[in-house]
Amino acid sequence: MVEIIDSTDDPGTGGEGDQPANEASESTGTAGGLAVRFPDVIGQERITTALGRSLRNGRVPHAMLFLGDDGVGKEATALDFARALLCRGKAGEKPCEQCADCAKTRQLQHPNLKILFPLPTPKESSDDDAAGEEYTAAQQRKIDEVLAAKRNDYYAPLEVQGGREIVLEHIRTLRREFAKTSYSGEYRVVLISAADRLRVQAANAFLKLLEEPPGGAVFILTSSRESRLLATIISRCQTFRFSPLPTQLLERALIERRNVATDAAATAARLAGGSWMQAREWAEGDPGRKMEQVVGVFRVLYKYDPGKIDELVDQLSTGAAAKELPVLLELMSIWLRDVQRFDADPERYAHLGRDASLSRFAQVCAGRDFARAVEEIEQARLDIERYVQPGLVMHQLLVRIATLLFDHGPLVVSR
C-alpha cells in the first residue's frame, strides 16, 4: 500500500532533538519568596533543597531518578514534589494545601498525576500486553488497598501481591496521555515506582518518551536496585541518591510522628538500618525485649559456662524460636556494630552509650576483632538459610564469638 503521508513528514517521529528543561511559567514563577515544602519527608534535606530550587528557578528536570534503599523516602519525596509542581495556589508556599489542586493531589486523585508500579497480570494470560485487560474483583481490591495505603502514608510501599513487572500496556497509557494536551495546568507528573521492574519492551517504549519529553512532563523514577536498571534509562535521567536516614532522625520521627515511647524509639531506630519503614516495623514490635535477648546471649558468652551455652543453643534453635534465628542473628550483628562504633569513637557515638550494657561490653571487648565476629554471624545466617542444622550452626558460632570477643579458650564440646 502506498502511503499518502510519508512518515518522515510526521512530526510525531521527527522530533526537535534535545529540548531544554521545562521553562517557568508565570504561575509557578521565579519569585524569590516561593517556599517549596516537603511535609511528608523525613530528612533528605540535600535533595529536597535541590528540588525546591529547581522549581523556584523554573528548571525542573524532565526526568529524575531517585535511587536509594527501601524506606528512605524516595516516593514520599517524589509525591510531595509532585504536589508542589501541581499546586496552583497563589500562596507563597507549595503545596499550599488550600487550592483545588492540592485537595486532589493529597488524595493522589489529580488528573495530571500518574503513578505506575508493578502490577499482576490479569487472569492467567501470558500475553505481554494483557495488563490492559480487566482485573478480577479480588485483584482490583488489592490494588485499591495498596493505593489507599499510599494515600494515607506516602512511605507505604506500592507493592501488590503478584505484581512483578511494569508491562508495555502501562507505558502505552502514558503514550496516550501525552499524545493529548494537558487536562489542566502546566506540569504533568508521572511517578514510576520500582523502575528496575520495567519489562524490556516497556522500557524501550518508555525510552522513546524520555528521549522526546512532551511539554510539561516530569518523570520521576524510583529504584532500590540500581544494578538492574537499563543504562539507557539511567543516562537520560538526572540522578538523586537518597542516603539511609541517620539514627537520631529516625528516633525523633518515631517519637513525634508515631508516638513511640522514647526507649523503644531509640532501639527501633538503631535496628532500622536507615529505613523509616523498618524503624516503624521494629517500633511496632517490642524492640526492647528483642534487644535484651541479644544482650542476654552475649552475657552468657562472656561468662562462658558450657552448660549454659548448651542450654542457650537448645533454647534458640528448637521449636518456634528457630524461625526467629535470622532476625536474632541480624540483631546480633547490629549490636556488635554499635559496640564497635562506641569502642572506636565514644564521642561521636555518645548516644549509644546511654545503653549501659553496651558501654560495658565496649570496655570488656575493646580492640577485639569485631569484623571477624560479624563475618561469622553472617556465615551462620547463610548456613541456616541453606538448611544446615540450626543447633550445630549456633553452637559453633557462639563458641567462636566467645573466643573472638572474650578471649576464652577452646571449649570441650559436650554434645
Added chain:
Amino acid sequence: MRFTVSQADFQEAFGSVAPVVPSKTTLPILSNVLMELEGNTLRLVATDLDVSILTEMEVQGERDGSLSVPAKKIGDIIRELEELDITLEADEGNRLQIIAGEGSYQLPGISSEDFPSLPEFEGAIEFSIPAETFDRLVQRTSFAVSRDELRPALTGVFLQLRPGELRAVSTDGHRLVRIIDSHFTYSGEPRELIVPVKALEMVRKNIIGDEDVKLIVGSNQLMAKMKHATLYSRLIEGKYPHYENVIPKDNSDRLIVSADQLARVVKRTQIFANPISRQVVFHLERDQLIIQAEDVELGGKGKESLPATYTGEDKQIGYNSAYVLELLKQIETDEVLFELGSTTAAGIVRPTEPREGEDFLMLIMPVRLN
C-alpha cells in the same frame, strides 16, 4: 445536598453523562459521577479525563451541596426504580441516600473536592456551527481517521478556522478527506486544532434537533456547548502533516460513473479478492469501467463491467475495495467523479455536483499492481 426529581427525568439526564465514565481506570474517582445542586439546578458531570460532559436539569432543590457517586451503582438502581418522584440526599459522611416510594437505598460517595475540576477557558476563541453542518463535517471525516497510536496527530480530525472558512481534514495515510465549509461565520485569527474523533462523535450524539453548536477553543481543551449538555475534550498535541502537498493538482483524467451501481459491483467482485489485500482492479476504458478481482492463492476470480464516461488513456488501477466502498458512502449525488493521474498517484473522488458553499474532496491511494 437534597433534592427531589422524577425517576424518568433523572434517568435521562444521567444517561447522557454515563457513557463517558470509563469502565476501568487507575483513578478511582473517575468511576464516579459528580452531582452539584444549586437552587433548583442539578449539574451532573462525568469525565474520563479525555472527554468530560456536563448536563444540567431542573429539580426541586431543598439543600445545596455536591457529592460524587459511583456511576455504575447509581445507574443500576435508577434504571430499576418505578416511575415515581425520588429524593436524593447526601449526608456529612459523603453517603448518598435515595428514597423512592417505600424503598430507601444508600451508597458511599467520594467528596466532590476530589473530582477533577472542569477546565477553565481563558482568552478562548468562540464560534458557532449549525447542527446540520457539524453533523456533516463529523460524519464525512471521522471514518478516515487513523487508529495508529504511534502517529497521534492522525487519530483526530484537523480543524482549520479561517475568516469565513472552516476546513475539516482527516487521513490515515491511505485515504484523506478534506471538507471546506464557506458558510462559516468566523472573523477571528486563523487557528488550527486536532480534535479526538471520539469527542466529535460524542457531540454529534448529544445534538438535539437543529440547534447551533457553540464551540470554544482554549489552550488545552475544546468546549462544545449544546442546549442540554456541554462537552469538554482535550486536544491532540503535535503538528498535522502538510496535507495540501499530497492533493494532486494535475489529475486530468475524469471518470464519471453511477455511485450506487459502482458500489454494488465492487461489493460483488470483492468477494473474490484476496481477503488480506482486498484488492480490486479498475480497468478504465472510454465508455466502460471493468472491475476485476482475483485471489491467486484460492483461484477464485470475479469480473463485472458497468457503463461509465472516461476521458483519459486506457489504464488499470488497483484499489483496496473497503476504502472504495467507504468513500462511495459519502457521495450524495447519483454519480461520482474520479479525477485520476498516473496509476500510482492519488485519485481524487468527489460528488459530481458540489453542495452550495461546500468543497468536499476525498483522496484514495492506489495499490501497486504487479
